[in-house]
Amino acid sequence: xxxxxxxxxxxxxxxxxxxxxxxxxxxxxxxxxxxxxxxxxxxxxxxxxxxxxxxxxxxxxxxxxxxxxxxxxxxxxxxxxxxxxxxxxxxxxxxxxxxxxxxxxxxxxxxxxxxxxxxxxxxxxxxxxxxxxxxxxxxxxxxxxxxxxxxxxxxxxxxxxxxxxxxxxxxxxxxxxxxxxxxxxxxxxxxxxxxxxxxxxxxxxxxxxxxxxxxxxxxxxxxxxxxxxxxxxxxxxxxxxxxxxxxxxxxxxxxxxxxxxxxxxxxxxxxxxxxxxxxxxxxxxxxxxxxxxxxxxxxxxxxxxxxxxxxxxxxxxxxxxxxxxxxxxxxxxxxxxxxxxxxxxxxxxxxxxxxxxxxxxxxxxxxxxxxxxxxxxxxxxxxxxxxxxxxxxxxxxxxxxxxxxxxxxxxxxx
Numbered sequence: 346x347x348x349x350x351x352x353x354x355x356x357x358x359x360x361x362x363x364x365x366x367x368x369x370x371x372x373x374x375x376x377x378x379x380x381x382x383x384x385x386x387x388x389x390x391x392x393x394x395x396x397x398x399x400x401x402x403x404x405x406x407x408x409x410x411x412x413x414x415x416x417x418x419x420x421x422x423x424x425x426x427x428x429x430x431x432x433x434x435x436x437x438x439x440x441x442x443x444x445x446x447x448x449x450x451x452x453x454x455x456x457x458x459x460x461x462x463x464x465x466x467x468x469x470x471x472x473x474x475x476x477x478x479x480x481x482x483x484x485x486x487x488x489x490x491x492x493x494x495x496x497x498x499x500x501x502x503x504x505x506x507x508x509x510x511x512x513x514x515x516x517x518x519x520x521x522x523x524x525x526x527x528x529x530x531x532x533x534x535x536x537x538x539x540x541x542x543x544x545x546x547x548x549x550x551x552x553x554x555x556x557x558x559x560x561x562x563x564x565x566x567x568x569x570x571x572x573x574x575x576x577x578x579x580x581x582x583x584x585x586x587x588x589x590x591x592x593x594x595x596x597x598x599x600x601x602x603x604x605x606x607x608x609x610x611x612x613x614x615x616x617x618x619x620x621x622x623x624x625x626x627x628x629x630x631x632x633x634x635x636x637x638x639x640x641x642x643x644x645x646x647x648x649x650x651x652x653x654x655x656x657x658x659x660x661x662x663x664x665x666x667x668x669x670x671x672x673x674x675x676x677x678x679x680x681x682x683x684x685x686x687x688x689x690x691x692x693x694x695x696x697x698x699x700x701x702x703x704x705x706x707x708x709x710x711x712x713x714x715x716x717x718x719x720x721x722x723x724x725x726x727x728x729x730x731x732x733x734x735x736x737x738x739x740x741x742x743x744x745x746x747x748x749x750x751x752x753x754x755x756x757x758x759x
Contacts, residue, residue, distance in 0.1 A: 349395075349540065350402055356539050357734045365734060368741040369403035371749055376406040376484075377464040380455070382422065382471035384411050385636040386604060387573065388535065388663040389468050389491055392736075395538040399737055410455055412472050414447040419610050425470045428501035429494045430577055430658040436501065445474055452478030464744055473508045485513040485747045491535070493658045493681040495521045513747060518661045518682050531743055534685060535661045536736040537670060537727070542639040544670055547647060555644040559600070559630055566597045566710055569649035571642055571664045572656075574603050574615040574633075579655045579678065582699045584622045584629065586655065589703035591628075594710060602632040602645055646671050650716070651709055655702055659683050666731045669693075669723035674716055676705050686731065692723040 354362040379397060381389050393409050400407035421440040428434045452459070452475050459465055459475065463484040467473055469491055476486050488509055494502070494517075502524065509515065515530045517523050523530050537544055556563050568587060572578040580601050587599040601619060604612075616633065623629040634641060646652060652668035654677040661682030665675050669686065675693035677683035687693040694705040709716040 348402055349399055352540050353732075353734050357728075357732055361734050361738075365403060365738055365741065368738060368745060369400075369405060371745050372741065373404045374406055375463045375744070375748065376408070376461065377466065377744070378408045378410055378458060378462045379466045379468065380410045380412060380459075380472045380475065381468035382412050382414075382419075384409075386609070388661065391538075391541075391543075391663065392535055393468070395541065395733060396737065396740070399733065400740075403737075403741075408458075410458070412448070412451040412455075412475075414451075415443070416610060417443045418447040422471045423610055425501060425505065426492060427577070428498040429470065429492050429505075431496045431498060433498050434501065436504075441504070448472065448474040449478055451475065463748065467512075470505055473505060476511050477508060485744075486511070487514045487516060487743070487747075488512050489516045490522065490660075491518065492660045493522060494524060495519075495681070497524070514743070516743070519685060522660075522681075531739075533736060533739045533743070534682065534731065535663060535666075536731045536733045537663055537666045538733045539670065543643045544667060545643070547640070547644055551640065552644050552648050555641065555648055559632060559645075561598060561600070561630065561648065563648070565595070566650045567600060567648055568597055568651050568653060568706065569600045569602065569645055569668075570653040570655065571602045571646065571667075572654065573609060574612045574619060575609065576611075576615055577656055577658045578603075579657050580615070580619045581622045582657075583653055583655050583702070584619070585699035586653070586702035586706065587629065589700060590706050590710075593707060596628060597706075597710070598628045598630065600630045600632065600645060600649070602634055602642060604634045604636050604638070642667075643671075646673060649673060651676060651706055653702065653706075654678065654683060655696065655699075656680055656683060662686065666727055669731075670727045672717075672720035672724045674709060674719035674723060676702050676709075686726070688722075688726065692719055692726050 350362050379393050383390055397407045397409045421444045424434045424436050456479055460479045460482045466487045466489050468489045514528050515526055516533050518534050570583050646668050652673045652675050654662050654665045656678040659681035665677055665683055665686050668675050675687050677687045679695035679697050687695055689695045696702045
């Protein structure tokens with residue numbers, strides 16, 4: 346069977362894969378443990394599912410652990426997520442106590458492995474206190490923040506910051522997200538896996554099945570947003586933009602496709618608001634998909650004429666990358682990691698309001714030559730900057746630097 350590395354060589358080039366092998370040389374048999382709070386749902390889980398496998402192929406003992414908790418724990422960490430993205434939220438002391446106790450319970454189960462690991466990478470706020478419960482850790486601990494923390498609610502950030510003081514490094518997706526911390530900070534944007542079911546080429550018959558399954562008309566334009574039902578993704582604003590487009594153009598179709606994550610308790614409430622806003626419009630298709638509906642999302646993105654990601658805050662936005670990889674122009678919120686991907690007027694448009702989104706949708710539907718040109722540029726931009734081998738290379742470089750930083754010379758293997 347062809348290895349992942351060999352398949353990546355076909356897409357990104359043999360020299361890219363050879364560079365990964367060289368960087369991995371000093372890390373042979375190094376133990377790396379990634380920790381997050383969900384194995385399915387959301388971009389972090391999707392990244393780790395392939396990142397860990399690829400690190401193993403390179404000879405690294407890479408593992409993935411998931412902490413668990415009760416509903417109050419996830420309610421607290423969802424509030425953290427919203428507050429770090431700028432929303433002023435008062436989190437009761439009782440919930441903070443649950444947060445700390447849940448981490449203590451998980452640490453009791455994971456302590457042995459975490460203290461022995463050469464590198465521990467903690468993803469997002471949920472498992473951050475684990476370091477306090479591992480006093481005999483021998484390796485380097487890294488906090489990987491996937492959230493837009495450019496303007497966090499200070500009361501919540503000040504609560505979380507002391508847990509991070511003992512970490513050896515932090516990783517952020519963009520420079521504007523970086524916060525003052527007493528250790529080195531690195532910028533590593535996320536990436537997509539071109540070999541994943543969500544991103545591979547599909548047979549035209551599979552696209553036709555999706556049209557039939559969701560009662561979509563292939564003769565009319567399709568607007569699509571794929572995201573969790575989350576207020577910061579602004580699905581209500583997308584519906585408002587669609588309503589403005591309908592006033593001036595022949596009937597278009599809007600698909601809002603999303604699902605939930607086990608660590609996001611607000612999804613049902615937001616989904617109810619979205620259905621209320623849609624008000625029974627037969628051309629608005631609200632799809633609640635299973636976390637593993639990767640081929641369905643792939644087919645929807647390929648069937649769409651324009652993909653939206655009208656986020657109000659966005660750490661990165663892997664759905665933007667996925668759509669661009671499929672040659673689609675993206676109309677995205679002018680925020681966070683979307684700015685890193687959508688080069689305004691070249692790979693799509695950046696917008697700040699439903700009115701702005703509607704204006705750009707109308708423009709692209711009336712200028713299909715520009716629509717296709719943007720789609721071609723979008724795919725090339727992703728190929729150059731946002732495929733998994735690039736992210737792996739930067740992770741390897743970071744680990745080599747942390748583990749061998751006091752050496753004057755580091756021999757890279759083959």
